Amino acid sequence: MAMFARKDRIPIPPKDAQKFITVCQYCNVGCGYNVYRWPVGKEGGLKPEQNALGIDFSKQGVALQTQSITETMYNVVRGEDGKLYNILIVPAMDSPINRGNYSIRGGTNAQAAYSPTKPTRDRLLYPMIRVGDQFMPVSWDEAIDLIARVVKGVKDKWGPDSIAMKIHDHGNAGAGFEDN
Amino acid sequence: MFMTKISRRTFIGGSAAMGALLTSPALVKALTSQPYPRVKVANIRNLRVGEPVSFNYPDKDSPAVLIKLGERAHGGVGPDGDIVAYSSLCTHMGCPVVYSKKRFLCACHYSLFDPAKNGQTYQGHASEWLPQIILRFEPRTGDIYAEGVEGLIWGRIRNILPTTRTRR
Numbered sequence: 001m002a003m004f005a006r007k008d009r010i011p012i013p014p015k016d017a018q019k020f021i022t023v024c025q026y027c028n029v030g031c032g033y034n035v036y037r038w039p040v041g042k043e044g045g046l047k048p049e050q051n052a053l054g055i056d057f058s059k060q061g062v063a064l065q066t067q068s069i070t071e072t073m074y075n076v077v078r079g080e081d082g083k084l085y086n087i088l089i090v091p092a093m094d095s096p097i098n099r100g101n102y103s104i105r106g107g108t109n110a111q112a113a114y115s116p117t118k119p120t121r122d123r124l125l126y127p128m129i130r131v132g133d134q135f136m137p138v139s140w141d142e143a144i145d146l147i148a149r150v151v152k153g154v155k156d157k158w159g160p161d162s163i164a165m166k167i168h169d170h171g172n173a174g175a176g177f178e179d180n
Numbered sequence: 181m182f183m184t185k186i187s188r189r190t191f192i193g194g195s196a197a198m199g200a201l202l203t204s205p206a207l208v209k210a211l212t213s214q215p216y217p218r219v220k221v222a223n224i225r226n227l228r229v230g231e232p233v234s235f236n237y238p239d240k241d242s243p244a245v246l247i248k249l250g251e252r253a254h255g256g257v258g259p260d261g262d263i264v265a266y267s268s269l270c271t272h273m274g275c276p277v278v279y280s281k282k283r284f285l286c287a288c289h290y291s292l293f294d295p296a297k298n299g300q301t302y303q304g305h306a307s308e309w310l311p312q313i314i315l316r317f318e319p320r321t322g323d324i325y326a327e328g329v330e331g332l333i334w335g336r337i338r339n340i341l342p343t344t345r346t347r348r
Contacts (some may be wrong), residue, residue: 002312002330006211006332008212008338009337046342057337058342059341060341064275068273068274069337070334104304105307106307
């Protein structure tokens with residue numbers, strides 16, 4: 001018996017599955033991924049014209065050429081409408097960055113998608129402040145008040161030039177996702 | 181699921197118990213969703229520690245490797261619980277993995293898998309562990325049968341293709 005639940009089949013995305021294009025949520029290489037989303041219980045066929053990926057699933061794939069689909073790329077999530085959806089997040093063959101290749105982390109993008117029945121439900125609900133050697137949940141008012149007083153204290157002591165703010169997603173200006 | 185952490189002791193204890201349980205065809209059915217064929221893949225008299233045996237399972241397009249590791253392994257069968265088999269297509273992009281020195285190595289992107297630990301990836305790009313083949317050992321004859329696959333074989337969306345010859 002496997003050490004964790006394994007799958008020996010994955011539902012096939014039907015022709016009318018929703019398709020989204022995304023970028024890997026992990027490192028700043030910025031690999032392209034395709035997301036397929038379709039209702040649980042619905043399934044496409046093995047023939048290329050019967051599924052959203054256009055792949056002939058009745059045959060064995062060819063190493064380094066066929067789209068990689070692993071158990072980790074599949075998950076079930078709950079949609080905004082409360083219904084369950086299958087999702088498949090696969091490395092994009094047509095992305096100039098990864099050309100269908102993927103890393104050990106990128107291959108798990110689907111597992112990290114929010115699902116109320118999976119470990120991803122354990123999300124932070126409150127701001128946390130470090131007190132001694134542990135984090136303590138506090139209200140938003142308390143957290144904002146603390147940040148405001150730290151920022152003002154720094155400004156009063158070292159002047160306005162002592163404060164800088166940097167916000168970015170995957171790398172700084174120009175060093176991230178030019179190709180995406 | 182590479183984040184799963186299991187101590188060596190837990191896993192060896194568990195695998196010994198599972199090895200005994202796996203002789204039940206009902207359990208094979210419970211662990212898998214497809215109609216797998218039952219195929220004789222080796223006889224224990226022809227096995228030597230560290231010498232891999234290649235075969236195809238569940239059909240000719242799916243290469244697999246059986247190995248007598250010389251140490252008790254997860255899902256291992258035989259008197260020493262050390263005989264295991266895996267799909268030999270790397271779960272990353274489908275290149276063949278090669279057995280050497282108690283590990284499976286893929287030469288395409290250098291993924292390494294541990295045959296004693298349920299095929300766990302411990303280096304490289306593969307997000308998923310190698311699919312392990314469920315084996316059954318017949319003590320009377322020494323024959324070893326393949327009875328199912330746990331995990332998705334690379335290059336497939338279902339382990340059993342329309343052309344696979346199954347029991348049904």
